[in-house]
Amino acid sequence: MKTYLTKQFYGDYGDRESVKESSGIAADSARDWPLWEVFVRSKMGLDHKHVGSLHAADARMAIENARDVYTRRQEGISIWVVESRHIHASNPDDAASFYDPADDKVYRHPTFYELPDELKAM
Amino acid sequence: MEKNGTIQLETIFQDRIDQEIRIEPKDWMPDKYRQTLIRQISQHAHSEIVGMLPEGNWITRAPSLKRKATLIAKVQDEAGHGLYLYSAAETLGISRAEMINQLHSGKAKYSSIFNYPTLTWADIGAIGWLVDGAAIMNQVPLCRTSYGPYARAMVRICKEESFHQRQGFEILLTLSRGTDAQKAMCQDAINRWWWPSVMMFGPSDEASPHTAQSMRWKIKRFTNDELRQKFVDICAEQVKILEMHLPDPDLKWNEKRGHYDFGPINWDEFWQVIGGNGPCNKERLAARIKAHEDGAWVREAASAFAAKQQQKQKAAVA
Ligand SMILES: [Fe+2]
Numbered sequence A: 001m002k003t004y005l006t007k008q009f010y011g012d013y014g015d016r017e018s019v020k021e022s023s024g025i026a027a028d029s030a031r032d033w034p035l036w037e038v039f040v041r042s043k044m045g046l047d048h049k050h051v052g053s054l055h056a057a058d059a060r061m062a063i064e065n066a067r068d069v070y071t072r073r074q075e076g077i078s079i080w081v082v083e084s085r086h087i088h089a090s091n092p093d094d095a096a097s098f099y100d101p102a103d104d105k106v107y108r109h110p111t112f113y114e115l116p117d118e119l120k121a122m
Numbered sequence B: 001m002e003k004n005g006t007i008q009l010e011t012i013f014q015d016r017i018d019q020e021i022r023i024e025p026k027d028w029m030p031d032k033y034r035q036t037l038i039r040q041i042s043q044h045a046h047s048e049i050v051g052m053l054p055e056g057n058w059i060t061r062a063p064s065l066k067r068k069a070t071l072i073a074k075v076q077d078e079a080g081h082g083l084y085l086y087s088a089a090e091t092l093g094i095s096r097a098e099m100i101n102q103l104h105s106g107k108a109k110y111s112s113i114f115n116y117p118t119l120t121w122a123d124i125g126a127i128g129w130l131v132d133g134a135a136i137m138n139q140v141p142l143c144r145t146s147y148g149p150y151a152r153a154m155v156r157i158c159k160e161e162s163f164h165q166r167q168g169f170e171i172l173l174t175l176s177r178g179t180d181a182q183k184a185m186c187q188d189a190i191n192r193w194w195w196p197s198v199m200m201f202g203p204s205d206e207a208s209p210h211t212a213q214s215m216r217w218k219i220k221r222f223t224n225d226e227l228r229q230k231f232v233d234i235c236a237e238q239v240k241i242l243e244m245h246l247p248d249p250d251l252k253w254n255e256k257r258g259h260y261d262f263g264p265i266n267w268d269e270f271w272q273v274i275g276g277n278g279p280c281n282k283e284r285l286a287a288r289i290k291a292h293e294d295g296a297w298v299r300e301a302a303s304a305f306a307a308k309q310q311q312k313q314k315a316a317v318a
C-alpha cells in the first residue's frame, strides 16, 4: 500500500528539523531554541494565515516574539504558534499522483453544465 | 543512470524557473542553487543585523522625542528584517547557530556600508535616504526572486522599508532648510555616504562572474550595474529638492543614453572595506560578538525555565 501522507515538516522547512525526541527544549546553549511556525489572523472573519517562523524557548515566548516580529503594524488580532516539528505535510514529489484524482472530474465545476442563456440568476 | 537522473531533474527545475513557478523548500534543487541562496540570504540577514549598529549609535542623542521614537522603530524593523531572512535561509537546511557562527568568525560577509561611522545626526538622514534607498532598489526586484520563502520575506521587508527612506529624507530636508551650520552638516553627510552607497550594488558586472547564473535561476532580476544606474538617476534628481549636490564632478545627464553619467568608483576602497579594513569593521564585529555573548545567560535561562515548566506540566498530568 502506498502511504501518501508521510511525516514531513511544514512546507517551509527541511527534514533536518523533524527531530525524534520530543522534549522541544534545546539541551545545550549552542543549539537553537525550537522552531515555531506563526499564523496570524489579520481581522475578525478571516482565517489565520501562515506568516513565517521564529525560534523561541516555549509557546508563550513564541507568541510574544511573533507579536513583535510579525504584527508591528497592526497586521493581526490573533496569533497561533505551533512547533514546526508537529506539522505534517504532503510530499511535493508525490504531488502529481496525489492530486490527480481531481484532474478528470470537471463536472465538479459549474462551467461544466451548458445551460441556455435565457436562464437568469443561476 | 544517476547522472542522467540529475540532468533530468535540472531540466525540470530550469523549466519551472522559466515558467515563473516558485521553488519551495521541499522541492528538488541543484546544490549550487541552494548554496548560492544560503550565501546571499544569510549575507543579507547579517547586513540587517549589523546595520542596526551605526544607527543605534544615535538613538540616545536624537534631537527630539519624535526623532528618537522614529529611529527606534526603524532599528527595530531592521532586527525584524534580519529575522525574516534568517528564517528564509534556514529553510535551505542551514541552522541559525551556524549562520551566527559564520558571521562572528568572519567567514560570512555583510554589506560593507555598515563599516562606515555615523559622525553627526545628519548621517542618520543620509543613511535613510541613500543606504535604505539603495537597499530598496536592490530589494524590490527580489520580491519576485525564484525561491518562495526568500521572495515572501522580501515582500514583507519592502513594505516596511519605504518609511525608512522617507524619514531619512525628511531629516535631511529639515537640515537643508535650517541654519548655515545645519546645511553644511547635511552636505557633509551626503558627501561621505554617497560613494559607499553607490558601491552597495556590488562589483561591476564584468567583475561579478556569478551574475549570469543567478539571472538564469532568477535569483537576481537585474545586474549590479543596472540597479546602480537606476539609483544614480533617481538620487541625482532627488538631491535637487534638498538644494544640495552629490559629490561627483562627473555627474551629468546624458541625453543620448537617457541616464546620468557618473564618475569612476573607487573599487580599491570597496575591496579594502570588504576585506576587513574599513573604518569600523573591528568595532562592528566586536559589538555583535559581545551582544551575543552577553545574551548567553538569557538564552540559557529561557531554556531552563521552559524545561522546568514542561516538567511541572508532566507531573501534573501524571
Ligand atoms: Fe532593512
Ligand SMILES: [Fe+2]
Binding pocket: B078, B132, B135, B161, B164
Ligand atoms: Fe531599512
